[in-house]
Amino acid sequence: MQTKTACLLILTLLIGLLAGVHPSSLFMVHPALSFSQPVLVSNQAQSEVGDVRFGRNVNVIDGLSQYPHQVEPTMTILSSGKILVGWKEALEHAGPGYRVGFAYSNDSGQTFSSNILMTPTEPGRRQSDPWLVSDHQDNAYFVFMDFVSSEDSGIGVAKTIDGGETWLPTVDASDTGGLDDKDTACVDPDGNLYIVWDEYNTQNRLRFTKSTDGGQTFTPTTTPFQPYIPYIASSHNGTLYVATGDWYSLSGPPGYRIWITRSDDSGSTWTPQIVATPLIYDETAIIHVVDTDTEGHVYIAYAAGTATDKEIYVTKSTDGGFFWEPPVQVNTVTTGMQRMVEMTIDEDNNIHVAWLDAQHGEWNIYYSYSNDSGSTFSPNIRVSTAGTSLSYWRPGDYFTMRTGPNGRVHIVWTDGRGQDEDIYFAKQDIANPIITHVPVQVWYQDRALPLTVSATDDDFLEWVTLYFRNPSSSTWTSRIMEKIGDSTFQYTIPESGLMSPTMEYYFVARDAAGRETRLPGSESDAFLILILPFNPLLVGLIIGSTFIIIGVIFVAYWYLRRKPNTDH
Ligand SMILES: [Ca+2]
Ligand SMILES: [Ca+2]
Ligand SMILES: [Ca+2]
Numbered sequence: 096m097q098t099k100t101a102c103l104l105i106l107t108l109l110i111g112l113l114a115g116v117h118p119s120s121l122f123m124v125h126p127a128l129s130f131s132q133p134v135l136v137s138n139q140a141q142s143e144v145g146d147v148r149f150g151r152n153v154n155v156i157d158g159l160s161q162y163p164h165q166v167e168p169t170m171t172i173l174s175s176g177k178i179l180v181g182w183k184e185a186l187e188h189a190g191p192g193y194r195v196g197f198a199y200s201n202d203s204g205q206t207f208s209s210n211i212l213m214t215p216t217e218p219g220r221r222q223s224d225p226w227l228v229s230d231h232q233d234n235a236y237f238v239f240m241d242f243v244s245s246e247d248s249g250i251g252v253a254k255t256i257d258g259g260e261t262w263l264p265t266v267d268a269s270d271t272g273g274l275d276d277k278d279t280a281c282v283d284p285d286g287n288l289y290i291v292w293d294e295y296n297t298q299n300r301l302r303f304t305k306s307t308d309g310g311q312t313f314t315p316t317t318t319p320f321q322p323y324i325p326y327i328a329s330s331h332n333g334t335l336y337v338a339t340g341d342w343y344s345l346s347g348p349p350g351y352r353i354w355i356t357r358s359d360d361s362g363s364t365w366t367p368q369i370v371a372t373p374l375i376y377d378e379t380a381i382i383h384v385v386d387t388d389t390e391g392h393v394y395i396a397y398a399a400g401t402a403t404d405k406e407i408y409v410t411k412s413t414d415g416g417f418f419w420e421p422p423v424q425v426n427t428v429t430t431g432m433q434r435m436v437e438m439t440i441d442e443d444n445n446i447h448v449a450w451l452d453a454q455h456g457e458w459n460i461y462y463s464y465s466n467d468s469g470s471t472f473s474p475n476i477r478v479s480t481a482g483t484s485l486s487y488w489r490p491g492d493y494f495t496m497r498t499g500p501n502g503r504v505h506i507v508w509t510d511g512r513g514q515d516e517d518i519y520f521a522k523q524d525i526a527n528p529i530i531t532h533v534p535v536q537v538w539y540q541d542r543a544l545p546l547t548v549s550a551t552d553d554d555f556l557e558w559v560t561l562y563f564r565n566p567s568s569s570t571w572t573s574r575i576m577e578k579i580g581d582s583t584f585q586y587t588i589p590e591s592g593l594m595s596p597t598m599e600y601y602f603v604a605r606d607a608a609g610r611e612t613r614l615p616g617s618e619s620d621a622f623l624i625l626i627l628p629f630n631p632l633l634v635g636l637i638i639g640s641t642f643i644i645i646g647v648i649f650v651a652y653w654y655l656r657r658k659p660n661t662d663h
Contacts (some may be wrong), residue, residue, distance in 0.1 A: 103224075107488045116264060137390070140309055147464065147504075149427050149478045150524040150554030155198050156182050156517040163515040167491025169509040171229040172499045177258050178204055179235055181600050182518045183227040184212065186510070189489035192223025195239045199259040204505065204520050205555065208259075211338065216251050216267050224278050224457055224492075230286040235259065236310055238280040238290055241267060245274040248273050250290060254310045267315040268304050277492070284328040285650045289362060291314060291325035293338055301325050301339065305362050319365045320356045324600035330387040336416060337370070338385035338395055353383055353395055355416045355548055361655045371419045375399035382493045386486055388444040391415065394469060396425075396448055397436035405434045407450045411469045425463050425472045430454045432621065433461075441498040443467065449496050451593060454632075457482030460494070460508045463502040472535075478521050483511035524608030528552040530559070532602065532614055532622075539627035542594050545587040548576065548602050549613070555607040562603065565595035566623070576602075 121220030122657045125543030150438050156165050162184035169181045178200040183192040194215075215222060220238045223235040229235040234256050248268040256263075269275050273296030280290045288306040290313075293299065301323070304317040326338045335358040353372040356365045375397060383397040393412045398405040399422075406429055408422035426433045432451035438448045445466050451473075452461040460478040465471060483490070499506055503523045510519035550559045561576075562571040572593060576584035586595065599621040606609045615621060 110478065113525045122419040128137065130318050133312055140624060141325060146477060147462075147473065147507070148524045148608035148610065149462070149476065150482045151503075151521065152478075152510070153204055153519050153520045154296045154510075154513075155182075155209070155210075155520050156196075156647065157198075157207075158517075160184055160196065160210060160212070160347050162186055162193055165518045166495055166509045166516050167192075167225065168509065169225045170495040170497055170507045170516045171227040171235055171504065172497050172505060173229055173235070173258055174231075174500055175233070175258075176203055176500050177201055177414070178207075178499075178505060178520075179227055179255075179259050179359075180207070180520065181213075181227045181237055181239075182446065182507075182509075183225055183491055185222050187293055188487050188516055191221075193221050193618055195222040195225040195237070197259060200520075202249060202500075204522050205279075207520070211252070213237055213239065213253055214262065215247060216263050217242070222251065224276065226278055226280045227495075228280050228282050228288070228290075230282045230344050231284065232286065233258065234286070234309065236280065236282070236288055237262070238268070238278055240275060240278065241265065242274065245295065246272060248276075249270075250278055250304075250312075251290060252288075252290070254311050263310075263437040264315075265406055266310070268306070269294075269302065269494070270313075270316050271302060275302070275595045277324055277382070278301065279326045281327045281335070283333040283335070283361065284331065285333065287361060289327055289329070291324060291327045291333060293325070299323075299560070302309045303337075303362060304519060305307070305565075307325075315412045319358075320354075320360075322354075324382060326382055326385050328385045328387060330393075330522070331366075332391070333361065334387070334391070334415075335362055336387065336393055337365075337377045338383055340375075340383065353387065355393070355395065355412070356467070357416045366416070368416055371395055371412070371416070371421075372397060372408075372422065375401070386440045388440050388446070388468070389442065390444065392468065395419075396436045398434040398436050398450065403432065404429075405435050406431055407433050407448065408471050409438065409446065409448060411540075412625070423465075423472065425475075426450065426452065426461065427463075427475050428452075429452045431456070435493065437494055438500060439496050439504075441502050441504075443502060443659055445502075447496055447498065447597045448472065448506050449494070449508075451490075451508075452477075453485060453518050455482060456492070457485055458487065459483070460506060461494075462504070462506070464504075478506055479508065479510060479512075479519065481510075481512040483509070483516075487511040487516060523553065524552075524606060524610065526553045527602035527610045528556055528559075528606050528612040530602055530604050530612050530614040534622040534625045537627060538598075539629065543587050543589050544594070544626075545585055545601060546576075547579075547585045548604075549582050550584055550602075550604040550612075552583045552604070552606040557605045557607055557609075557663075559602060559604045561586045562618075562621075563593070563598055563599060563600035566599050567595075571618070594626055596626055596628075598626060600624070 164185040167183040195211040225236040242248035256362040272317040275519040278292035407425040410422040463472040494508035576586040601621040
């Protein structure tokens with residue numbers, strides 16, 4: 096810095112002696128003569144415990160539906176990173192479903208497509224309980240309740256092979272009467288589709304079916320296990336797990352447990368059901384979650400406690416679901432209700448858990464993860480940037496979290512920050528903004544200096560700010576820069592009172608998760624500009640060509656003597 100300042104003083108004096116030099120040699124920017132090279136400041140892949148952050152909350156809903164409430168979101172992410180989101184459409188916040196809606200994002204969740212309603216198996220039938228899954232070929236299946244009444248009900252399955260641009264006709268996967276309810280689905284590594292659900296009929300029972308031909312036909316339904324709210328998941332080698340709960344009574348005493356059963360032959364036979372959790376009081380029919388890691392360990396996430404105060408737990412089995420370790424509490428703040436848990440396990444066996452949390456007197460989505468196989472969980476992180484009134488007491492029975500192809504966590508949830516319930520999306524932010532800038536060396540002529548910077552981020556940029564000052568001043572002036580292109584930001588310093596013979600400046604970019612990048616990396620490395628009070632082009636024409644050579648030699652000497660910016 097001192098070297099640069101000294102050089103600039105000498106240069107200023109010499110320029111005064113020269114009284115102007117031909118602009119094409121000295122004053123036009125030449126790459127070899129740059130005062131300082133762009134410095135790339137970025138910190139990639141910051142995901143250590145305590146530093147996980149989520150970015151901007153994006154509303155998936157376009158507001159054009161005749162149904163005010165969108166609840167109970169489901170999501171699957173294709174290998175390309177394309178995000179498919181589904182949800183239930185309802186007239187009342189806690190009411191029954193009328194249709195299920197769908198949208199996708201081609202830009203990692205920055206924007207979502209126009210919302211559509213899925214086609215029922217026959218016109219006039221209603222829909223509910225949306226569940227999206229996809230296979231390794233990026234075929235996606237949208238599974239949902241398809242019904243007219245409690246006596247005329249089925250399980251609709253729609254398939255897309257083009258990432259949700261078009262859907263094949265919806266087929267019915269159920270061959271039974273009664274009300275088919277609370278479906279969940281999974282796809283095994285071979286692409287087979289499995290669906291389980293509750294059937295309310297003269298006798299209530301669970302139903303199971305599968306499709307081995309890409310969703311065209313389904314096997315006759317069976318009841319291989321009991322009793323209630325089945326959640327099905329496939330391990331990485333195709334082992335199936337189904338977690339269910341006891342039958343429950345709204346007025347009854349605590350008596351709810353989660354049971355687990357396993358199939359090693361694609362659902363033909365199942366192990367005897369094992370009780371996996373302690374007694375859980377559960378007055379609602381909210382879904383618990385089962386998932387597996389790459390080592391075959393099985394995890395169940397659930398909420399347990401009283402009707403007014405629950406906590407979030409994860410329990411684990413390392414022997415295929417027979418022995419279950421004591422549950423580990425995930426939420427660190429226990430104030431108020433924590434419920435409606437969601438869990439997903441990524442390819443690196445990090446266990447991601449999210450839930451509805453009322454610790455602030457309104458519903459928010461909170462998140463935690465474990466990188467030690469569920470022994471400990473990270474500090475809890477709030478995902479939603481605005482709360483939802485507790486009066487929205489039943490935003491469906493679940494929300495959804497999945498990891499994308501880069502391992503980044505994506506979450507969709509029911510959000511009531513607007514005038515009714517919508518579906519909101521956020522994804523994990525893992526990197527600081529990246530800023531690039533070609534420094535200005537010399538500025539001349541008038542007193543308006545446009546400074547331009549390029550800034551990008553893995554999520555969204557909140558703002559890019561320009562800081563500038565006279566080097567003799569201790570105070571920086573800051574200005575939010577205007578976005579003038581996809582990733583280009585500019586601010587023109589127009590105030591003559593803010594200009595001086597030399598100026599220092601730097602930039603700060605901040606993303607939606609609050610990560611900041613400064614360019615150059617510190618204030619003492621700010622870019623320095625010499626502001627000339629005259630137009631050297633005109634002076635150069637008057638003086639002639641004699642001084643061109645002197646100017647080039649001087650600048651080359653000065654460039655070689657200066658201390659490179661990157662050495663600081
Ligand atoms: Ca809405
Ligand atoms: Ca609690
Ligand atoms: Ca970022």
